[in-house]
Amino acid sequence: MGEENRKIAFICSKGNLDMAYPALVMGWAALGNGINVTIFFTFWGLDIINKARQDRLQLAPVANTSMKMSMMGLPTGNLGIPNLMGIVPGMTAFTSWFMKKKIEEVGAPPVDEYIQMLVDGGAQLFACKMTVDMMGLSMDNFVEGVQDIVTAGDFMDMTEGAQIVFI
Template identity: 45%
Template sequence: MSLPFARDPAAAAAPTPAAHPATRKLALICAKSGLDECYPVLIMANAARMTGMDVSIFFTFYGLDVVTKNKVDKLWVNMVGNPSTPMPPFLMGLPGMEVMATSMMKKKMAELDLPPPHEMIEMLAASGCKLYGCELAMKMFGRTDDDLLPQVHSVITATDFFDMSEGAQIVFV
């Protein structure tokens, strides 16, 4: 059993931060904009980053809302079609249900001291996680770079993303 810092002196002689190349890479694809659908992406990305992994997230289709300035603070929980809802599904389409579900989830998240998506995005960008927008989705929704949060690294195509993610574990959420 050896401690991570109890190395032999020769190896520890010239250690630099560059001596920690990320050995694992994670590429997450976020394609949905529900509050309950984007949180897993953001939390997993943050956890992976804290574990020392190299992380990038590709926001495509409605997932683009998560990095859009005037949408990121208004993400809803979609209860329709969710089999885990505590109420009968036919009631879930009634007006106001998503507002109620969203406020409940936000309250729960605040209790657990999980930051809202906007702050999670800022945290991820500060931690060195790369955030990308999907070019096709940008065209489809008629958005420009100015509509996106400043934390977004760049807008790229899917092929660019897969080129960049060589050797990464790719997870579609």
């Protein structure tokens, strides 16, 4: 069982709904396989652990070339959501709602519950000091389970020997 000494670290730098999930899914899979997990939230990635933002992560259709109308069951082949439509008020709310529905359909929990599962499973979560200072945040802004606000250097020290995934 070589995995018992394996360490993996994720750097979450994006706060879009679709960019929150990769670390959550892979981190959870790693814990399930007995791999030590550390997650470092930086820049917009801090939204994933920010109490006020966590449930409000969104997915904008504008400039998202992968978002095809066929995802909604329309027989439109490779036609994307026209960018011009993406600027209509309510479109971002709509695509976010739609993606959340898709995520729920495969049995994956919402972001807050996922983070809680990771914490309960032993993942270590940290917030980036530079971003925290830049945005005027503090530990009070973060959900329970976030261990500390650390510098990039601290992160390097604590992930020695780990496989690092940047998202």
